[in-house]
Amino acid sequence: MAEFKKADSMLEWFDQRLGVINFSKVMMTEYWIPKNINFLWAMGALLMMMFGVLLISGIFLLMYYKPDVALAFDSVNYTIMHDVAYGWLFRHIHAVGASVIFLVIYIHMFTGIYYGSYKKGREMIWLSGMLLFVLFSAEGFSGYMLPWGQMSYWAAYVITEIFGGIPVIGGDLVVWIRGNFYVSDSTLTRFFMLHVLLIPVVMLGAIAFHFYSLRFPHVNNEAGEFFDYDVEAEKYLAGDKKGSKVIPFWPVFLAKDFFVMGVFLIFFFYLVFYYYGFAMDPVNFDKADGLKTPTHIYPEWYFLWSYEVLRGFFFEMFGISGKDLGLMAFAFANGIFLVMPWLDRSPTVAPANQRPYFKIWFWLLMIDLIVLTIFGKLPPTGANAWVGFASSLSFIVLFLALPVITTLEAKKLGAK
Numbered sequence: 128m129a130e131f132k133k134a135d136s137m138l139e140w141f142d143q144r145l146g147v148i149n150f151s152k153v154m155m156t157e158y159w160i161p162k163n164i165n166f167l168w169a170m171g172a173l174l175m176m177m178f179g180v181l182l183i184s185g186i187f188l189l190m191y192y193k194p195d196v197a198l199a200f201d202s203v204n205y206t207i208m209h210d211v212a213y214g215w216l217f218r219h220i221h222a223v224g225a226s227v228i229f230l231v232i233y234i235h236m237f238t239g240i241y242y243g244s245y246k247k248g249r250e251m252i253w254l255s256g257m258l259l260f261v262l263f264s265a266e267g268f269s270g271y272m273l274p275w276g277q278m279s280y281w282a283a284y285v286i287t288e289i290f291g292g293i294p295v296i297g298g299d300l301v302v303w304i305r306g307n308f309y310v311s312d313s314t315l316t317r318f319f320m321l322h323v324l325l326i327p328v329v330m331l332g333a334i335a336f337h338f339y340s341l342r343f344p345h346v347n348n349e350a351g352e353f354f355d356y357d358v359e360a361e362k363y364l365a366g367d368k369k370g371s372k373v374i375p376f377w378p379v380f381l382a383k384d385f386f387v388m389g390v391f392l393i394f395f396f397y398l399v400f401y402y403y404g405f406a407m408d409p410v411n412f413d414k415a416d417g418l419k420t421p422t423h424i425y426p427e428w429y430f431l432w433s434y435e436v437l438r439g440f441f442f443e444m445f446g447i448s449g450k451d452l453g454l455m456a457f458a459f460a461n462g463i464f465l466v467m468p469w470l471d472r473s474p475t476v477a478p479a480n481q482r483p484y485f486k487i488w489f490w491l492l493m494i495d496l497i498v499l500t501i502f503g504k505l506p507p508t509g510a511n512a513w514v515g516f517a518s519s520l521s522f523i524v525l526f527l528a529l530p531v532i533t534t535l536e537a538k539k540l541g542a543k
């Protein structure tokens with residue numbers, strides 16, 4: 128057996144045994160993090176942790192779940208919830224985790240927008256992030272179908288129906304996605320495969336890509352400042368810790384991440400034990416019935432804003448039917464965040480509060496998204512329908528105006 132000298136730290140212990148990768152070298156002396164970043168920069172680490180939580184709780188659920196329309200509902204609501212020891216706990220962790228991860232994703236995305244972290248060489252970080260957003264949305268949607276409750280069935284029906292709006296191939300595409308003319312057993316089985324295999328595997332690759340694209344030019348910071356990491360690291364190593372703009376990733380920065388994770392976990396388990404209901408729609412405790420449409424059909428909270436954009440255009444305009452306008456607006460809403468790095472025409476990398484026009488744009492967008500989310504859950508009748516229309520239109524106008532606003536802002540800031 129190989130002999131090892133006494134290790135001074137855990138990292139050294141691993142270095143001695145693994146040999147190939149020198150962890151302490153990589154982590155102690157080569158990986159540096161800007162000093163001036165706040166708790167919002169811990170959202171990425173939180174997402175990584177929540178991905179792990181979902182994976183592990185999902186594996187436990189997988190041991191008892193049955194992907195068959197005759198068995199799925201009972202396997203979740205009776206077997207897992209009542210018969211299996213702690214099955215309820217794993218279900219609550221999984222359901223609450225799936226809902227809360229979207230809250231963290233949105234905070235992570237809007238932090239990126241607020242600080243302009245998608246600009247100047249960081250486009251690939253943004254694009255890989257948007258890929259992750261699409262994958263998480265598909266994962267959330269496919270998972271919601273698995274308990275085979277009323278809302279699982281009807282949400283799947285409405286969302287797959289949307290593809291029917293694509294010209295020429297729409298009708299065939301809907302049948303292809305469902306594997307049948309209506310949402311049925313074949314739909315459940317394929318969504319099950321997507322949820323537990325294909326999407327998670329692609330996600331792992333996308334997360335690796337997201338991290339890889341972060342290595343250069345590294346994360347942004349609160350001041351949007353560019354500096355030489357090597358020079359700053361030298362200063363730190365030479366003992367000028369105060370003057371240096373960086374801190375070592377391990378263990379200095381990670382301690383901060385762990386603190387945020389700890390606080391988040393208190394909030395998370397509070398929800399899991401006392402407020403799990405918010406992640407589970409009461410209608411979904413009725414078994415799916417293709418002959419009984421629920422009074423109101425709505426998706427989970429994190430899709431409500433784009434669902435409201437879909438419903439917002441409910442009357443004919445310019446000779447185009449309300450349904451088609453809604454579909455076009457929905458496609459716009461889902462695609463527009465992807466091109467954010469090119470819509471923002473100002474080269475200034477700074478927090479929104481230091482950008483006179485962008486600041487207003489950002490907060491208007493936040494208000495609009497909250498209004499869309501609230502009205503997305505209400506029945507689209509009377510005044511609600513008009514609020515939906517106004518907020519959907521505002522969403523589109525805000526994004527169309529962004530290049531103009533940011534060009535004007537760049538001129539104003541440049542002229543100073």
Ligand code: HEM
Nearest residue numbers: 168169170171172174175236239244256257259260346347
């Ligand atoms: C599971 C999904 C995701 C994981 C695990 C993840 C992970 C991370 C991590 C660890 C960081 C570095 C620390 C930080 O700034 O928080 C980061 C940065 C970043 N992520 Fe994500 N991310 C995910 C999804 C997204 C999404 C949906 C977007 C938005 C499109 C996004 C955009 C960004 C941007 C712009 C940065 C750079 C921030 C900066 O430069 O300051 N990420 N991500």
